[in-house]
Amino acid sequence: MRGLEGKAIILTGGASGIGRDAAIRLAEEGAKVGIFDLNEAGAQEVVDSIGADRAAAYRVDISDREQVAAAMAAFESHFGPTQGLANVAGWDSARLFMDTDPAVWDKVIRINLYGPLVMHHVVVRGMAERGFGRVVNISSDAGRVGSSGESVYAACKGGIIAFTKTLARELARNGVTLNILCPGPTDTPLFSDFTKDMPGGDRLAEGLAKAIPLRRLGRPDDYAGMIAFLLSDDAAFITGQTISISGGLTMA
Ligand SMILES: NC(=O)c1ccc[n+]([C@@H]2O[C@H](COP(=O)([O-])OP(=O)(O)OC[C@H]3O[C@@H](n4cnc5c(N)ncnc54)[C@H](O)[C@@H]3O)[C@@H](O)[C@H]2O)c1
Numbered sequence: 001m002r003g004l005e006g007k008a009i010i011l012t013g014g015a016s017g018i019g020r021d022a023a024i025r026l027a028e029e030g031a032k033v034g035i036f037d038l039n040e041a042g043a044q045e046v047v048d049s050i051g052a053d054r055a056a057a058y059r060v061d062i063s064d065r066e067q068v069a070a071a072m073a074a075f076e077s078h079f080g081p082t083q084g085l086a087n088v089a090g091w092d093s094a095r096l097f098m099d100t101d102p103a104v105w106d107k108v109i110r111i112n113l114y115g116p117l118v119m120h121h122v123v124v125r126g127m128a129e130r131g132f133g134r135v136v137n138i139s140s141d142a143g144r145v146g147s148s149g150e151s152v153y154a155a156c157k158g159g160i161i162a163f164t165k166t167l168a169r170e171l172a173r174n175g176v177t178l179n180i181l182c183p184g185p186t187d188t189p190l191f192s193d194f195t196k197d198m199p200g201g202d203r204l205a206e207g208l209a210k211a212i213p214l215r216r217l218g219r220p221d222d223y224a225g226m227i228a229f230l231l232s233d234d235a236a237f238i239t240g241q242t243i244s245i246s247g248g249l250t251m252a
Contacts, residue, residue, distance in 0.1 A: 003233025005030035008079040013089030015042030017188030018220045025224035027054045034075035036060035062115030068122045084231040085135045087116045094197040097151035105152045112156035133176035136230040137164050141182045144252045168240035177239040179230045184246025186218035213248030
């Protein structure tokens with residue numbers, strides 16, 4: 001892929017699942033990756049497997065503006081101005097909407113909507129001033145077509161799609177592109193925790209695999225190539241787009 005060699009890219013949620021594989025792939029493509037994650041030990045393990053010359057881990061709660069700003073400053077003093085941003089961190093807990101507790105709405109909204117807004121407000125500002133930036137936001141097909149048991153999460157993920165398109169319009173003149181990737185059901189720790197909470201959740205993975213035209217759940221490495229592509233110069237003329245990767249489950 002063109003244009004990733006030497007690029008300084010911040011990636012949230014890189015300690016686990018989809019973010020982990022994306023961080024490794026970006027480093028393989030020559031990027032310098034800053035992993036922002038609550039799970040510092042997990043993020044450090046990924047950095048150890050990549051090498052400290054091409055990656056660094058920062059313990060960050062993406063919904064805490066001061067932590068994000070401090071980590072960005074540390075990353076930039078090490079690897080230079082940020083040129084790419086991948087917002088991958090996310091969380092959910094399965095429950096039908098009428099059974100949900102508003103305290104859990106707050107947590108879901110902080111991680112899946114407010115946190116990415118903070119990341120953009122802090123990181124994208126410098127990109128716009130410097131006249132170059134590439135952003136990829138991980139939403140979910142739940143935000144395009146809905147998903148039972150995921151109402152508040154789906155609202156956040158739909159919100160991220162609308163937000164990304166709006167920012168893509170506002171920042172096109174500044175040379176900043178923003179796109180959205182929507183994974184389908186994917187075998188990660190998030191998915192296992194989620195199915196654990198669902199009635200009949202143990203059979204959900206099997207049922208989904210049958211319903212997916214390509215006959216399996218997603219794997220974290222199904223997304224790394226698209227994340228790298230959207231951050232590369234090969235995607236220079238693509239902005240405000242939403243791409244589903246779901247083995248054909250959704251053809252939105
Ligand atoms: N797994 C799926 O089925 C699926 C489907 C559609 C979309 N997604 C989305 O893909 C993304 C990655 O999910 P995953 O399945 O790899 O999950 P995961 O649980 O394996 O990884 C999520 C990572 O985000 C980090 N994180 C959570 N809250 C954070 C916070 N406040 N600040 C910083 N880091 C935080 C976690 O520590 C973890 O390392 C998420 O945005 C998720 O919503 C996942």
